[in-house]
Amino acid sequence: MKTLEKYVLSEIFKSVLFVLVAFLALFAFFDLLGELSAVGRGGYGFSDALIFVMLGLPGYAYELMPISALIGTIYTLSQFASRSEFTIMRVSGLSTVQAGVMLIKIGVIFVLITLAFGEFISPKASDMAEKWKLRTQGGSLTQEFRSGLWAKDVIKAEDGSGKVQGSRFLNVREVKTDGTLNGVRIYEFDTDFRLKALLTATSGTYLGGHAWNLKEVVQTQFAPDAFRQPDNTSIGRTAGITMHHLDQYRLASEITPDILSVVFADPDRMSAKDLAAYTRHLEENRQATNRYEIAFWKKVIYPFAIFVMLALALPFAYLHFRSGAVSLKIFVGIMIGVSFQLINNLFSHLGLINTWPPLITAALPSTLFLLLAIGALSWVERH
Incomplete structure (x- = not known):
């Protein structure tokens, strides 16, 4: 079983890494195009724009990790299914529960990587990016505020x-x-x-x-x-x-x-530690904290959405359509990942407008998709 786990881990990790790098390259390209209009202001040159875009990539890596885990895992499991490898694993005694446990073990690695990006790398890189751009343009943090x-x-x-x-x-x-x-x-x-x-x-x-x-x-x-x-x-x-x-x-x-x-910071790019400290400061001064509380709980819960994405990917291993199956499954995976991101952001705004409890607002999208994963697994088990 350990040999099988190492094999599956290696294949999934390579696929997820490939998908993540592809996404980061795409986002970096569009961000660089957006920065070209600012090149030439003050001392802000093309190399400065390139550095600014590169410093923004850790934030994208944090946001895209669950989607990358979903698509990469779907691709790997679909390949296993198309080559009948997953069928051989099942005949050898691999149950759905054991396959799920295997994916959970793999998910722990991705969760730790996501936590590292969300708590340490992304906040520092985002802060450095903004300061780099302002310093090269000769501006200040409050330059766009009329009253300071x-x-x-x-x-x-x-x-x-x-x-x-x-x-x-x-x-x-x-x-x-x-x-x-x-x-x-x-x-x-x-x-x-x-x-x-x-x-x-x-x-x-x-x-x-x-x-x-x-x-x-x-x-x-x-x-x-x-x-x-x-x-x-x-x-x-x-x-x-x-x-x-x-x-x-x-x-x-x-x-x-x-x-x-x-x-001046985007709450979604801040660490949970900074969000908690700023929320306490707002509470002490009797100011509204809903926005930052929702962002805090999203920061806590979001890395664990990887487990939900892996659970959603598992049913694809049981589908044995050969003709165009891998491409279709990847397309479905992309749609699921995009839907998760849209619903996650939508619930953040709805929770802020309707003053829903921050914990429920942050946890509800992952809970809904987890129920979807359980339903999909039950369906493939019955069929």
Whole structure:
């Protein structure tokens, strides 16, 4: 049995790798065509566009792995069926359950590869691709935002680690690719949502440990009654307003460069770890988290969809049509894979619109296709 497993594993692995490389080459070609219009802006040349496209391939590898596993496995099993190899395996005592267990063992390898791409390789490569393009074009992360970047944070006592004392709204005109902030404006409110301070700074750099160093700071502080109007006039009081000019100012904040970069990142290209951290940040600031929760559970569940795809491929081994069988089966496999991707993305949008539970939204497409696989296996067993 071990010899048979090694043989099947080798054939499936070669087929899946071939399909994945073919898909990546196709997507890289179309992406490169799309980047040609940007060549010539600033210092962005053809070689830079090529590097940008190559850095985007790990993300495609993560997304295409289940489809590649489905098509590659269908091709291999169809070849076994057309050459009567699978029939010989069954006559030798290979049951449907044993064949399924064999595919599960093979699927574990693909799941681990997919997890590695989704959690480590793809997020880093996507971040490097965006920074590479912006750096060569001479742009910044916030260049397309008219009012700059906005983020919300909580103010805590004891240098950012104690009791919550209020909330803070951060507005940044420009975020450079190295994490430097330019044109910083911070609005601080107390627990009753009264403005208590306004800080403006020309730039800010991250010190680590949830601390920022702001330079050329103008700090305007407001007393609790600074904007309270006297009974006999409509002009607000200004006696409670003080202003300080500081060369540097240390700001303790839960906001980090990683959190700021999330604003510009596609949630589907982020790691589950980053999605979980950003979701906690949004929850602490009482902001909507549905989009990122759905993306988190999709990131957790998606690699295991490979098992579903392999289960869908197994029934094709029992079909013994010889004339044009392999081409037809591959075509059906492509249609199933495309349908899975479409339904997976559709349910993400439906779940976000209808506020479905994120876990159910992420798991439902795989569950539906798993039921389809079980039904197909039952049918081929009966016939």
